[in-house]
Structure formats: C-alpha cells, structure tokens
Amino acid sequence: AESASVNTDIVTLTRFLTEEQAKHKEATGDFTLLCHALQFSFKAISYYIRRATLVNLTGLAGQSNATGDDQKKLDVIGNDLFIAAMKSSGKCALLVSEEEEEIIYFKDQKGARYAVACDPIDGSSNLDAGVSVGTIFGIHKLPEGSTGTKADILKPGSELLAAGFTMYGASAQLVITMKGGTVDGFTLDNSFGEFILTHPNMRMPKTRAIYSVNEGNSLFWEDSTKKYFESLKQAQSNGKPYSARYIGSMVADAYRTLLYGGIFAYPADKQNPKGKLRILYECAPMAMVFENAGGQAVNSKMARMLDVVPEDIHDKSGIFMGSYDEMEKLKSFHK
Numbered sequence: 598a599e600s601a602s603v604n605t606d607i608v609t610l611t612r613f614l615t616e617e618q619a620k621h622k623e624a625t626g627d628f629t630l631l632c633h634a635l636q637f638s639f640k641a642i643s644y645y646i647r648r649a650t651l652v653n654l655t656g657l658a659g660q661s662n663a664t665g666d667d668q669k670k671l672d673v674i675g676n677d678l679f680i681a682a683m684k685s686s687g688k689c690a691l692l693v694s695e696e697e698e699e700i701i702y703f704k705d706q707k708g709a710r711y712a713v714a715c716d717p718i719d720g721s722s723n724l725d726a727g728v729s730v731g732t733i734f735g736i737h738k739l740p741e742g743s744t745g746t747k748a749d750i751l752k753p754g755s756e757l758l759a760a761g762f763t764m765y766g767a768s769a770q771l772v773i774t775m776k777g778g779t780v781d782g783f784t785l786d787n788s789f790g791e792f793i794l795t796h797p798n799m800r801m802p803k804t805r806a807i808y809s810v811n812e813g814n815s816l817f818w819e820d821s822t823k824k825y826f827e828s829l830k831q832a833q834s835n836g837k838p839y840s841a842r843y844i845g846s847m848v849a850d851a852y853r854t855l856l857y858g859g860i861f862a863y864p865a866d867k868q869n870p871k872g873k874l875r876i877l878y879e880c881a882p883m884a885m886v887f888e889n890a891g892g893q894a895v896n897s898k899m900a901r902m903l904d905v906v907p908e909d910i911h912d913k914s915g916i917f918m919g920s921y922d923e924m925e926k927l928k929s930f931h932k
C-alpha cells in the first residue's frame with residue numbers, strides 16, 4: 598500500500614548520541630550518559646518555563662546570585678534541576694554554574710571524568726516579558742588521573758569536548774557540537790518528550806547584513822568599535838544599510854545569528870572594561886558552536902575567543918561572533 602509521507606526514520610538526540618558514541622571505539626558510554634542527564638535537564642527546565650506564568654513562578658525569589666543579579670524563582674529552579682541532573686548522572690566530577698559563587702564538586706562520583714560549565718537560565722531578566730531564554734553549557738574532559746580540580750575547568754574553549762545551548766522559544770531548540778565536529782540542531786517534540794534532529798550540520802551564511810548589539814552602550818565603546826558599527830549604518834554596495842536585531846537574550850540573539858548570519862557583539866567598554874558576558878558558560882561554548890558552523894568568535898582585542906584562558910570561573914570577556922566574512926570586516930576596523 599502507498600505509505601503516507603510520514604518520516605519513519607526519526608533521529609532523536611538519544612539515537613544521535615548512540616551513533617556518535619559508536620564512532621569512538623574507546624568510548625565507555627560515560628559521555629553519552631552525561632548527555633542524557635543534560636537533555637533531561639533541558640526538558641525539565643523547558644517544562645517549568647512554560648508553566649512559570651501559569652503557576653506564578655515568575656517574580657523575584659528574594660535571593661541574589663553570585664553575580665549580584667536579582668534572582669528570579671526560575672533561575673533557582675533551573676539551577677537546582679541542572680545540579681541534580683549532573684549529580685545523578687554519576688559522570689560529572691565538578692560543575693561551574695552562573696548561579697553558584699563556588700565550584701560544585703561531586704566528590705562521591707567515583708570515576709567521573711567530566712567537568713561541566715553552565716548558565717542554567719541565561720537571559721532570565723527577560724523571563725517575565727516572555728522573551729526566549731536559554732541554557733548554555735560546555736563540557737571538558739578531566740586529564741588522565743585527575744579527580745577534578747579548578748584547573749581542570751580553567752581551560753581555553755579550544756579544549757572543550759562538547760558545547761551548546763538550548764533556547765526555550767516557541768519550542769525548545771537544542772544546538773550541540775562536539776570538538777572538531779558539526780553543529781546539529783534538535784527540536785523538542787513534547788508528545789514524544791524527545792529532541793528530534795531538525796537542523797543537521799548547521800552552516801552559517803558567510804555574510805548577512807544584520808548586526809546585533811546593545812546600542813545603548815555605544816557612548817562607552819572604544820573608537821574602533823564605534824567606527825565599525827557606524828560603517829554598517831551607511832549604504833553598503835547594494836545601497837542599503839544593515840538591519841539591527843537585538844533581543845537582549847544571548848541564546849536568542851545567538852540562535853538567530855547562527856541561522857540567518859550576521860554579527861552579534863557584546864563589546865568590552867568603559868563601563869565593563871572586561872566585558873559583561875562570562876567566558877566559561879557564555880562566550881566559550883558559543884564560540885565553539887559558531888566556529889564549528891563556519892563562523893568566527895573573537896574578544897575585544899580581536900583574539901580568537903577559543904584561545905582565551907579564564908583566570909577564574911566567573912571571568913568575563915568582550916565578544917564578537919558571527920558570519921565568517923562579517924568577522925573579517927570587523928577585524929579590518931580593529932587593526
């Protein structure tokens with residue numbers, strides 16, 4: 598009988614991870630189990646974000662986090678969900694979270710060989726406005742023989758084993774990339790409770806006339822940054838200036854830039870001389886995704902973001918990331 602045009606060869610994240618593991622004969626399955634715990638935390642966070650308004654989880658939780666931001670209830674829930682998922686995986690030796698001043702060591706996880714950095718709910722200041730927020734993560738493998746120390750996570754992003762983010766938008770969109778690998782996008786199908794491969798091998802357009810930056814900080818930018826953005830506002834060779842798109846939620850701005858192309862920036866400036874975004878769980882994971890998708894990511898000195906080594910777990914950096922040719926244009930203004 599003629600079968601309806603139903604795709605019966607569905608690639609779930611679970612299947613994708615199994616196939617990924619099969620490519621590495623030395624794999625023990627620990628990384629796969631860690632990623633299963635990771636994907637569960639995204640599903641749980643997604644569930645609570647969609648219910649927040651209904652069950653009134655929005656509003657302040659009355660505590661302030663490591664970085665002094667007002668902490669919203671969902672931040673606390675997202676952080677607790679993520680910590681519980683990593684702890685229960687038994688494969689995570691230590692965890693750095695934006696919401697935790699100190700590193701969390703899972704000392705009782707014998708044989709755990711991974712260190713995870715995460716921002717459980719990035720962009721949470723937008724939550725009450727219904728703006729898409731996200732979870733950003735980076736996974737480092739411990740050096741042989743290490744049981745997990747601070748030095749094991751204060752590494753350049755170039756040593757990340759995997760990185761990515763989940764954006765809680767109209768649906769939950771997960772983007773993940775392995776060291777030297779492709780960038781693959783998955784969409785959470787709530788009826789299956791599975792992330793389905795919808796964007797295999799994501800490649801950034803080499804150019805796109807879209808820039809994404811908080812112009813409200815332009816008074817504080819250094820001159821070369823001002824000149825660069827001013828140049829985008831002039832008529833280009835096609836007679837048109839660039840479009841401006843800024844959501845103020847890094848995961849949402851990053852996802853759009855990854856799909857459509859263009860450039861996203863949070864420059865270091867006179868107000869934030871070290872930048873605002875955090876290296877371990879915002880800049881480095883995003884830089885790895887952008888580079889593996891054919892783009893570039895640099896800091897305010899135009900140094901490759903993945904080469905930057907943080908001195909402490911909450912260190913910040915300026916960041917520019919985007920389409921390959923857009924980044925070449927940026928660098929020409931910062932000689």
Ligand code: P6P
Nearest residue numbers: 719720721722811845846847848
């Ligand atoms: P600004 C959200 O608070 C965040 O950490 C990122 O998600 C976002 O890119 C940035 O800060 C927005 O900062 O200063 O433009 O509001």
